[in-house]
């Protein structure tokens with residue numbers, strides 16, 4: 251059975267987690283299929299931006315699969331945790347922007363998957379939470395590491411230690427969501443964001459993502475060194491000539507043919 255669908259149109263690949271009967275909870279099969287889907291779109295010439303969403307109108311992903319975890323021994327739990335971490339790393343380090351279109355519950359591992367995405371567009375009924383401590387667990391797919399970087403340490407500690415669930419408004423207020431929209435506009439708003447990114451130079455975009463990502467764990471000096479290195483590297487490629495020339499010729503650049 252396949253739990254993942256991929257739609258591709260105009261350089262936008264949409265990955266849909268399709269297990270609505272379990273609110274798109276991620277068991278090992280979902281995890282492995284989602285990892286394969288990410289690998290595919292990352293190396294695919296037809297993809298410039300990725301959007302990840304959940305099937306149905308209730309959930310993005312309601313978390314790691316609690317029923318499956320209840321049956322796991324320590325070794326299986328370790329492998330499951332490792333696979334989830336590898337997936338979130340693959341998303342976070344993607345050279346193509348990844349947008350989470352959050353259409354409902356983004357809880358536990360679902361929240362962590364959304365945190366690994368570069369941006370989050372959320373519907374009015376979206377909610378976020380790291381309720382793992384209520385289950386005697388901790389966020390094991392990067393939540394303890396990424397949430398503080400996005401919302402600040404104090405807020406992250408509050409969310410992780412209380413396990414409380416916040417609504418779309420609150421997620422926007424604390425900088426977790428980039429934008430809130432009515433549910434029936436979630437995908438069109440996400441595509442609109444993707445299209446505005448696709449107008450720009452793909453190499454410049456991926457270099458910017460690399461500088462931002464790597465800089466988060468470096469000193470300002472090391473981060474600036476990477477930035478200038480990537481800046482110089484852009485001058486080895488035609489892309490920057492098209493951008494600079496288009497400005498001078500007062501026309502839109504054509505970066506993607």
Ligand code: DAK
Nearest residue numbers: 272273275312313314315316317327331357358359381390
């Ligand atoms: N896992 C499995 N099934 C789930 C699920 C989940 N996370 N969430 C919902 N479902 C299933 C329900 O069991 C129910 O199935 P049936 O009973 O119909 O068979 C169906 O989806 C519909 O759910 P509800 O009937 O509960 O729907 P409601 O609207 O009443 O409630 C809810 C929606 C989202 C509030 C509720 O379902 C809920 O609280 N779900 C659990 C949310 C949660 O606690 N998520 C965090 C999971 S823990 C690690 C690796 C990973 C992790 C940690 C460590 N390492 C190994 C290091 C990550 C942990 C987590 O994500």
